[in-house]
Amino acid sequence: MSAWSTLLHERGPELLQKLLEHLLLTGIATTIAMVIGLAAGIALTRNKAIQAPVMAAVNALQTIPSLAMLAFLLPLFGIGMLPALIALTLYALLPIMRNTLTGIQGLPEAVLEACAALGFTDQQRLWQVELPLALPTIMAGIRTATVISVGVATLAAFIGAGGLGDFIVRGLAVNNSKLVLLGAIPAAALALLLDRLLQGLELALRHGRHARRRSIGKTLTAATLTLLLVLSLSAALLWRSQDTVSIRVASKNFTEQYILAELLAQMLEMHTDLRVERKLNFGSINIVHNALLNDAVDVYPEYTGTAWRVILQRSNTLSAEQTLEQVRAAYQQRFDLRWLQPFGFNNSYAILVTEDLARRHDLHSISDLAALAPTLTMGFAAEFYVRSDGYPALRNAYALNFSDTAEMDLGLLYQALHEGSIDVAAGNSTDGRIPALHLRVLDDDRNFFPPYYAAPVLRGEVLRAHPEIADVLNRLGGVIDTAAMQAMNRAVDQDQQSAYAVAFDFLQQRGLLQPPDAQ
Amino acid sequence: MISLHAVSKSYQRQFDALAPLSLEIPAGELLVVLGSSGSGKSTLLKLINRLLEPDSGHIDYIGKPLREHDPVQLRRNIGYVFQGIGLLPHLTIADNVATVPRLRGDDPRRCHELAQQLLTSVNLDPSIYAQRLPAELSGGQQQRVGVARALATGADLLLMDEPFGALDAITRDELQEVLLDLHQRLHKTIVFVTHDILEAVRLADRIVVLHQGQLQQIGTAAQLLNAPATRFVQQLFSKPLQALDRLRLKS
Known part of the structure; x- marks a missing residue:
């Protein structure tokens, strides 16, 4: 109660x-x-x-x-x-x-x-x-x-x-x-x-x-x-409730996005006079990207690799720095959208197997799966099947012929793998359930996946009107490593805490609720 | 009051068609149209208030061709009583009686007074029935309201389409009494359609006999009985008389 x-x-x-x-x-x-x-x-x-x-x-x-x-x-x-x-x-x-x-x-x-x-x-x-x-x-x-x-x-x-x-x-x-x-x-x-x-x-x-x-x-x-x-x-x-100037913080519809959006929103609430409005739950990058272009939202967290593959339609893979640099330049030039400082972690797609299966078959990299694939079932979220950096391209890159595939909700994937109803899953490397459920991330030895560093994407118009926003949000630059993100995701997914509370605790622990000079 | 000149009507299906018919209805007459179903008797009635238009021939009404009367105005000035009664179920009895005056936009208080008066004249106590809904009345009471509604038009002409056909014999008898009484007091012209020969004989000044769209005979009940013009008319009258004879013999 x-x-x-x-x-x-x-x-x-x-x-x-x-x-x-x-x-x-x-x-x-x-x-x-x-x-x-x-x-x-x-x-x-x-x-x-x-x-x-x-x-x-x-x-x-x-x-x-x-x-x-x-x-x-x-x-x-x-x-x-x-x-x-x-x-x-x-x-x-x-x-x-x-x-x-x-x-x-x-x-x-x-x-x-x-x-x-x-x-x-x-x-x-x-x-x-x-x-x-x-x-x-x-x-x-x-x-x-x-x-x-x-x-x-x-x-x-x-x-x-x-x-x-x-x-x-x-x-x-x-x-x-x-x-x-x-x-x-x-x-x-x-x-x-x-x-x-x-x-x-x-x-x-x-x-x-x-x-x-x-x-x-x-x-x-x-x-x-x-x-x-x-x-x-x-x-x-x-x-x-909307008559004061407000910043509309958006997110896509999964745990990590809610937490990152809360971090952005709470930083803005704490350190600027702007009213903050949360517009969460956008179904995919295409929808939220459109929302930004149509002045329906102002800022949201995105991943460099996703922008690189889906919005810019590039199929090659560059280093983390080069990817960010090119995405940033293209976004500014083509869309008048600004990439602020990345949070620090790389949430790549993680090709996952259970620790048990990995040990039995000595699996370390995705290449190791090729021989075994015809006896295995792979599971992934619907989005992974249709993305240009998703299943069909991955199958070609590594010559993986799974005996069967299963589409399911991203949130159910880890449990399904843990319980053995699928053998391989395409999850997110920052998901807290990877360590919790003893899952092994296979090495992307052919550099199939681009780097997916998360950073706030902001409308240029908003930045010009309120330059202080960049200073406030850039304080989040580099402060979240993979372990920290996994811990926050786990707090929401496993421990049923609210994204709001998890984000607040994080900001408090890192002293980010105080003004910059107090640090 | 009404003159029909070689009026005919046909339908795609033959049922209820009417062969060319001429008929003069003087003011104040109670004319009964007698025939079985499909005889064309309802068609005749609907031609008079322009619910139907004739295929050939023409009708004069109060000295003017019927075609030149506006249909809506015409219907508001002719009382109409149906077998189906057709009271509006969501309106009170008083409002149902005053339907046509209300459509014409008469003063509500006068509508109300008129309703009271007409309910009394069909032997329904207004203090009991005026504010009830149709569903709360028996079939016979509802048809009294139907008659009162037709009278409320203030019309000199009433069209009655088998109005008592669905009622039990005792109720029908009462209503026939009411109708005769009204006719004597108010001197309205009434065209009354029925398939019941006893009803026709009881009510009619003159009877028009129709069979399968063909006019058989026009005349008083006595003329029809004593000098039937067709075999149909003769049989029409002989059957009830034979039944009466058999009854007499038995007793």
């Missing part, structure tokens, strides 16, 4: 912000979907010829998996709120449209016949008969859409749109179930709450109609105004 209260104490303000972001995403998307869905649903009842094709198209949209939808929108609309809103709106559209259509079409024939014979105009029939009678069905559609939106909005975290999904993605990445629940429980509670709220509204609408005939219009207006009020309130709260 005390672990929970610590977590809540630590994350309280962030939880509130994420909750507001989530509410805003869901609220805006559902409102847009409501307007479009109602109008389109009504239009379809008046135009039977296009009903089938339109509903088929909307149904097809619904079957696209949410992550695929987000990935599809990424190149069109970039990252952040906009693509997330578009995706959410598309998902919320179907239930509202379908229920409007079936609600109106399902009305008894006798009632419609009566309307015609009594001399209702089309508008009068719509507002006085069809909509009031179809209201329970339409409201059920709106409620379904809202609950779907709350759920799908948790995935918005993958494209930097914020919301409660940030906790879930982060929690999954560092294998911390409490953090996952910190996102999941409020999301579930929010879904239930909104569902109840809408149900209450629906009952009020129905009773309102009994009491006073004309009040349906009034009640609808009141409902819309309430919704707008809630939206603008949460928007205002979010905006207010």
